[in-house]
Amino acid sequence: MLTLFHHPMFATCRFVRLAFGEYGEELALIEEKPWTRRKEFLALNPAGTLPILLAEGDVPIIGAMVIAEYLDETRGVLKRDKRLFAEDPMQRAEIRRLTDWYLSKAESEVTRHLVRERVLKPVMPETAGGGSPDSAAIRAARANIRQHMKYTNWLAGTRHWLAGNRVTYADLAAAAALSVLDYLGEIDWREHTAAREWYTRVKSRPAFRPLLSDRVRGLSPVSHYADLDF
């Protein structure tokens, strides 16, 4: 079984778990607190970031999209209509664009800040940047959520799945990011009915189940978080 170093509230790590889950492959999970900068962890990845996959031969594969490309090359290509990527280079480019949108753009404009301020700071020691949340950072991130929800709603309203007719990495990346925000009760679904209908479908997939039972110490999810018919 391959091993994933992850944090349950990082969208990039949730994305990798969803992708393996869709292919029915279990991962051994090791929860890592990157801010402690453990020596063994930095030896695996000098950038000090998650996720890290220990692949065949215990070779570390680093970064969400790098892992996704590896997974596609070693498993996905054999999955035919269950493949989470496309055959066509142009379609692959569109899937990569959207995956990057949610795991980099939404991450740096919204998700990362809310996770840091609301989830990590309360448990981080002060020497590692812990302490009381920065309300200006929370406000700025919240102001950006609307644009990302509007874009997701537009995509979900014009396509069956976000990048076209089939479930792809784009859906998993978006769902991973939104699931973190949803846990924190940061999403107002009422205004975004197409996005909500799409998210309900992703959330009902068996691969999503483990994410719905994740809990962060001292921080309960919003009441509808694990509800499949919210």
Add this chain to the structure above:
Amino acid sequence: MLTLFHHPMFATCRFVRLAFGEYGEELALIEEKPWTRRKEFLALNPAGTLPILLAEGDVPIIGAMVIAEYLDETRGVLKRDKRLFAEDPMQRAEIRRLTDWYLSKAESEVTRHLVRERVLKPVMPETAGGGSPDSAAIRAARANIRQHMKYTNWLAGTRHWLAGNRVTYADLAAAAALSVLDYLGEIDWREHTAAREWYTRVKSRPAFRPLLSDRVRGLSPVSHYADLDF
């Protein structure tokens, strides 16, 4: 001929130009000032970021690594020993890790800030965020350069090229990022002899030549910038 929307001082755009240059394929270049948020530009890429490649059929392909994957899939696979990517999935993961290191991590810790403060702000209107440079941002970015140079020096000292025995995307990504910093005179090469020897080799490649003649209005490069035997 394919068209690239770019900015001459963005490492991500330089990386794409180098990759096409290595394959001997010319690109039509359109210089874009992303901060003006031109309507036609945002229609191509709602994220408002560069680079954008107009590929076959004028389909926009967005983002440096997305373009690199597309280039490999449509050209690189036919290039045999000139291919800028590896055949093996594990080696490809290592190349992707390093490419991401320079185009995302070094970018967000160093390059982006120095380009914004020193190159863009003086020419941006105040309404778009222009104005006098933020010296704290410059100081913070400069403090981070040393770590990136040390890591580059370590890679260059232990491998012939950064990701192994052959020139790959990893070298082009690193050279693209360092060339921007070098233009600005931000790199002290004396302490990093292995990195310097490696950079001299990359800089001498024909694909690099167009980058060495790029000039930014009102900001001359450091004296050794275009010197192949600096």
